[in-house]
Amino acid sequence: MSNKVHDLKSLDLAIAKLKIKKKTLEDKLDASSEHLQQNFMSMAYRSVVPKSTFETGPIAAAGNFLKSDKLKDGFTKLVSSFTDMASEKVDSIVNKFKSKRDDKTE
Numbered sequence: 001m002s003n004k005v006h007d008l009k010s011l012d013l014a015i016a017k018l019k020i021k022k023k024t025l026e027d028k029l030d031a032s033s034e035h036l037q038q039n040f041m042s043m044a045y046r047s048v049v050p051k052s053t054f055e056t057g058p059i060a061a062a063g064n065f066l067k068s069d070k071l072k073d074g075f076t077k078l079v080s081s082f083t084d085m086a087s088e089k090v091d092s093i094v095n096k097f098k099s100k101r102d103d104k105t106e
Contacts, residue, residue, distance in 0.1 A: 022094075033083045037076045041067070 005011045 029083070033079065037079045040075050040079065041072055 005014055
């Protein structure tokens, strides 16, 4: 936002624009988080192990272990709790700014 705020009307407009941007970013974060939850194990596994070793040997056995539903559920819970904590922190920061703004207007 390169426009400077000069009065209350322009401040309200800037806040409205930021709320729209916030919503867009939250939606994008939710989509990215969901994609990560669904694909974390395969992405991590494929980034470490060469493709040629997927079919045979101990790597294939490890792959079967990593496909375990319990393991996927654990990572899903881990990523979910991380995104919840991040969301709560962002909300607390926003609330601090709001309370400072409210204090200044009173």
